Amino acid sequence: MAHTHAPPQDFGSGRQSIPLRTLIMLRWWAVTGQLSALLVAQYVLGLSLAFGMCYFFVGLSIISNVTAYFIFPENKRLSQRQTLLVVLFDMLQLGVLLYLTGGLNNPFSILIVGPVTVSASALTAGSTIFLGGMAILITSALTRFFMPLTTQTGERLFIPDLFLFGNWVAILIAVVFLGVYSRRIVSEMYAMSEALQATQMALAREQKLTDLGGVVAAAAHELGTPLATIKLTSAELAEELDDHPELRDDALLIREQADRCRDILRSMGRAGKDDLHLRRAPLSALLEEAAEPHLNRGKDIRFEIVADIAHEGAQPTVLRRPEVIHGLRNLIQNAVDFSRNRVWIDSEWTDRTITVRIMDDGRGYPQHFLGRIGEPFIRRRAPRPDPQRPEYEGMGLGLFIAKTLLERSGADLTFANGSDDLRKKETYAERTGAFVEVSWPRSSLETDDQRGRQSLGDNQLIQG
Structure with a gap:
């Protein structure tokens, strides 16, 4: 089953975390440069240095890189x-x-400036100031405390004090200037990205409201004649029932309610109606909405509630966030595409977390791609099409979009295949394919209690 087809805070605190694999690659380049410089100094320039200690500290970087490579998964992102x-x-x-x-x-x-630039581009302002201060402290200490460069003849190599002072000033300026410069550029790019995202969401919301307004306008047009007929008939009945006060009151009530229906339709048609129903829903309704486009594709999609309602409380009411719906929809699509007959969507909650699990009865993820699921364009071209999905030649972009959107909503995602332990449970025996667990803190997905209990109230007219 080739599933690979498929943040007013400091701006640094809401950006995407850095892939560990990227840092490892950059550190290998740094180690290569350090080893090359030491070898040239030892064998070409003939300098007499504490090479044993130098190679030891370079070796520490190598060991840390190798350890990180084997201990952490390939798609690990650092906090x-x-x-x-x-x-x-x-x-x-x-x-x-x-x-x-x-x-x-x-x-x-001058290379001491490098870590500060990385921090300015990827970390918070506090972290950048801390690393900048450390760089200045280290540079200042190196003006007085160091082991001199010595040739094999014992000659010590120094630069004049004026040039030494100049190097110190230059590094200080570089730390401050490049740190501020890098941070300003990245901050502008991040702000622009957030603005574009907010614009897209606003446009999507406006489109939905426009569509809703169109539907309501059509409904108002179609219902105009029946409502007018009801109003006219009820008025005539009220006139003819002067001698029967109770029946007359009923006829007047019919007329009043017909007027109310007209006013409601007019209000919704003019404003698009920001109904609270459009912004929140029970968890099960959210999952059904996410799965709706795939319910009639020939696969059996089953919704199950795992939580013990008696102990864990009633089903949570969650915000209908577009990124959550779209991310879950991509995961469900992937499961439907590669299942044999059935897809399970389990929901579970505690007083702290909300968890959704999507499983299928397909072949599962390829083992050699498990560590990189959620990265775009990770699939090499297969020698022949997948017989289950010959028309689809994805490269992981769908899963990347789903993973990114859900992580932005505060979720943690786990990708795996149906394990032996899972198969031992009778109710899970059929779930042999891919397994995706999406878990949120309740505070990031659930509506607050006051709003969750808020009455929707009467439809209010908009005064023109």
């Missing part, structure tokens, strides 16, 4: 704190190497 620790480690390791190789007399000392 802000984790990224800060990695960048801080690299800065301290570079500082030690500079201490062992001449301090600011070493022309490579």
Whole structure:
């Protein structure tokens, strides 16, 4: 089953986390450069340095890279704190190497600016200020404390104090300037991206309201004649029933309600009607809406509630967020596409979390792609089409969009195949295919209690 076909806070706190694989690749380039410089210094320039200590600290970076590669999955994304620790480690390791190789007399000392630039581009302002301060502190210490560059004849290599001071000032300026510059550029790009996203959502909402207004206008047009007839007939009945007050009151009530229906249709047609029903729904209704386009595609889609309502409480009422619906819809589509006959959509909740599981009875994810599910364009061209889905040549973009949208809503996603433990349970025996678990904190998906209990109230006329 080739499923691969398929944030007023600091701006850094709401951006996407950094893929660990990207940092590992960049660090390999840094290690390669450090080893090359040491080898040239030792065998070409003939310098006499503490090469054993230098190779030891380079080796620490190699060990940390290899360890991270084998311990964490390929699609691991680092949190802000984790990224800060990695960048801080690299800065301290570079500082030690500079201490062992001449301090600011070493022309490579300018590289201390690199981690600050990375932080300005990817981390919060607080993290960038911290790393900038560390870079300035390390650079200042290296003006006084370092092991001198020495040739094999014992000659020590120094640059004049004026140039040493100039290097220190240049690095300070670079740290401040590049940090501020990088952060400003990335901040502008992020703000533009958020503005475009907000615009798209506003346009989508406007389109929905326009469509709703059109439907209501058509309904008002079609219902105009029947309502007019009811109003006219009830008025005539009221005149003829003067001698029967009770029946006359009933006729007047009919006329009043016909007028109310007319006013409601007019109000909804003019304003698009921001009904609370359009903004929140029970969890099961949200899942059914997400699955609706795929209910008639020849596969049996089953909705099951796993939670014990007696212990966990009533079904939560959640916000109908477009990104959540679209993300779940992509996951359900993927399951329907590659299932044999059946798809299960389980919902579960506790007092802290809401969990949705999507399973099928297909062949599951290819084992060699499990670690990279959720990345776009990860599929190599197959030698022949998938017999289950010959018309579809996706490259993981659908799952990437689903994963990105759901993670932005605060969800954690887990991708796996039906395990042996799952098959041992009688009710889960058929669920042999792909397994996707989407889990949210209730605070990020559920409506607040006051709003959840709010009465919808009467339809209010809009005064023109």
